[in-house]
Amino acid sequence: MLEIKDLHASVEEKDILKGINLNVNAGEVHAIMGPNGSGKSTLASVIAGKEEFEVEKGSISLDGEDLEDLAPEERAHKGIFLSFQYPVEIPGVSVTNFMKTAINESRKAKGLDDMPANQMLKLIREKSEMLEIDRKFLSRSLNEGFSGGEKKRNEIFQLAMLEPKLAILDETDSGLDIDALRIVANGVNKLRNKDNAIVVITHYQRLLEYIVPDFVHVLYDGKIVKSGGKELALELEEKGYDWVKQEAVV
């Protein structure tokens, strides 16, 4: 589904990604781990199409289609979703109105009419219940004054509403207490199926106890230096990242 080949990316002339290769197939869950500053969030942003990053070399494709010339919204319309590490506050626009706009814009791009209001409400009710989100929360301004946990839960709510092909979860576990983590992880697990894929970016192994990955990759200094099964995450938790760094240098 997602194919990344020899991806090099920079921001303000600083090289951050230095040759990433990654294949994610439908039905798979991949975890990308690594120490701070290794390029994890950059990778997520580059896949989602953030303009301030310059792709110097290599390619990203989704279902065989090169994404290079596509704007972030076009990538979203193709089915890419990024759950942000730091969701942005948008005062004056309610969660509900934001979701309506997002869903109808995606439908418009596919040549569909707006989703009927009753269907939209039903969908909102269904997904908010799944993530144990209070109805009052939905009429609040997007992310404004939300706690860290509320912001993350809201990201997963958006994920559930948009049902993307490829979901990238960037540090979704940070800021979550254990109960919220469980709710969020359950939500993600319910959305998993054979046709979609999930890339979990995380610093810690904790989230992976709930969202169990098929593959674990270690990103260090802009490259994937090690890949393995879910047991690699446990090994990293136990030993830290130093041994991987050393292997990478050798």
Next chain:
Amino acid sequence: MDLKEKLLSSFLAFEDTVDLDNPVHEVRSKAIKNFEEKGFPTKKQEAWKYTSLNTLQKVDFSIFPKEENTLDYKDIKKYFLHEIDTYKIVFIDGVYSSYLSETTHDGVDVCLMSSAFNKPMYRQVIEAYFNKVASQDESLTSLNTAFSKEGAYIYIPKNKAPRKPIQIVHFATGNEASLMLQPRNLVIVEENAEVQIIERHQSLTENEVFTNCVTEIFAAKSARVDYYKVQNDRETASLIDNTYIDQKRSSNVSVHTFSFGGKLTRNNLNYYQDGEHIDSTLKGVTILGEKQHVDHHTLVHHQQPNCESHQDYKGIFGEKSTGVFNGKIIVDKIAQKTNAFQQNNNILISDKATINTKPQLEIFADDVKCSHGCTIGQLDADALFYLQSRGIPKKEATALLMYAFSNNVLDSVRIPELKVRINKIIANKLGVNLGFDL
């Protein structure tokens, strides 16, 4: 003949139309002298550095409308907040239109300055309040005072509130080639009384219109006044709007200024706090394009302890538009425990648009909290990316962010239908369907 000379000679003709024995006329005569001495402000004066009245002075304005004009309500309905029931004081080319108005004397007075000036029953009130808070010194205010004859007169006695909001609407029809209007409003809200007022100046013509308006507001102890100014006029209409507010103990006055149109708009908004525990709110949303120019000059004078003022002005400037914000706060030595806040945030969406913003704080007390912040910037790239990543195209995402940026000023609007209306004007101005009901 330039405009100043024309006005001075017109004053003689004006005197034929008013009662010269009325004490008000003495006030007018003094005022015309001040205007004669000072003339129109020029860019050499600090307060007018960024706003030039030169072009306006070259227009051959008609100072008095020659005939009474009428309008069909259905043609101008859209300029009213017609979604709710309101009192209306409507003027066409400076002349009161009883047909379009709905005034009252039922417990409160919602009527005309001309009645207040001429009827003996109002004489005491006029003597006590007329031209008492307005500047005696500022030349354009003096010019208005000199020609003061008509406008809205609102008197709310102690513990009263009108049953519904009041709309003051001034129409210019263009039956004159170019017209100068000088409405004079007086609003008196007695102890523990309250009122909500919406004011609009609307030109219906491509001919030039120049309005020099003065409004005096007196809020007695514990009074509450909400004043909304809707400025969405044609590109041939210019407005100088002078508002002077006198606040007594524990009163609460808010003025919201929505500036979306017009050729040249200058708002001089002045608050004088004369008592403790006063709350003053000044908010504004400005969205401009083309070659429009809006200048907000605010003054909050904290003269007593334990008072607050809250200022929040947002501006979005496109094409070749220009904006000015000059926010002056004076805290007298006696005015300890003052809380004065001022925010002015601007977004430039065109390389050719300009904003000049200047906070001006003069603080003589030592135990006060004063904060001010001016920003000029582009839209937040992270926020834009966030919206785009959810499938919202860049153009719509930009509009949504600008809408959000200006929208939070509307939180304090206490007439829900007005809030919806302003939201819609903002959405229209930004030129994009936001995809949801406001």
